[in-house]
Structure formats: C-alpha cells, structure tokens
Amino acid sequence: MKTIVAAVDLSETSREVLRWARLLAERFEARLKIVHVLPDLKSYTGFYLTAKPVDALQRELEIESEEKLLWLGRELLGDPKFYDVTVLIGTPPQALAKYLKSAAADLLIVGCHGHPKPEHKLFGSTAERLLKTSPCPVMTVGQELLSHA
DSSP states (O other), X not given: OOEEEEEOOSSTHHHHHHHHHHHHHHHHTOEEEEEEEEOOGGGGTTSOOOSSOHHHHHHHHHHHHHHHHHHHHXXXXXXXXXXXXXXXXXXXXXXXXXXXXXTTOSEEEEEOOOOOOXXXXXXXXXXXXXXXXXXXXXXXXXXXXXXXX
C-alpha cells in the first residue's frame, strides 16, 4: 500500500477518519492524501446565491476549505510534509472516483455519520455510493452500530 486517501467532509467524523488514516499510513509507510469535495456552484446558476460572482464565491470556498484541511491536518497529523491536501469540485462519488484513479490510490477512508436521511432511501448515502464506484478498497469509520432486532 503506497497511497491512502482520506476523504473528509469537515464534520466531527473527519477527526476519526484522519486518526485511522494516520495509523494506516504509518503502518504501511504510505503517502497520505486528504481530500474534501465542494459542490460546483456553477451547477446552481438558476439560483440566486449572493451578490458576488459565482467564480469568486467558488474560489473563496476552495481557499477556506483548503485552510481548514491544513489546520485539521496539522492538529491531528503533525508535519504537513507527510500528507497532501486537495479540494475537489463536483459531487463526492464522481469527483473522488476520478481523483482515486489519478492518484493511483490503494485505499480510500471515509466517514459514515449513521444518521438516516430520507434522501438516502432514494439515492443512498455518499459512503454507500463510494463503495459502489471506488476503483480501490474503501474503509468506512465512525458509523454507529445499530441493532437489527
């Protein structure tokens, strides 16, 4: 295992994802890549978003997300020379699948919230869709164990 990708949504579950990612990256002496996916605001052109141009707003969100990734990485992983951070634009399953291929990832680590939402019945959760589309094995962390009784 040479490349591990930790996909985080910047929720509290992200901390658990990064803890596992660090543990596995150290164990396998693998390169760690931390990734966050932002929606493409241009796909919402039919909606009024702000007085700012969409491109400027998108860039601000990218910069803010990258800063948050770097802060989270420094806090939980230490020296940034041991990991990379990347902000992707698009929908998480599609953007991540493309990124995983280009990064030649050996493992994807994602968080599960365990909070059922009505739309999950129709479309499935992001983690579930990644399990189906990822070109590499997927490890999920943070999910609550639910009784099947």
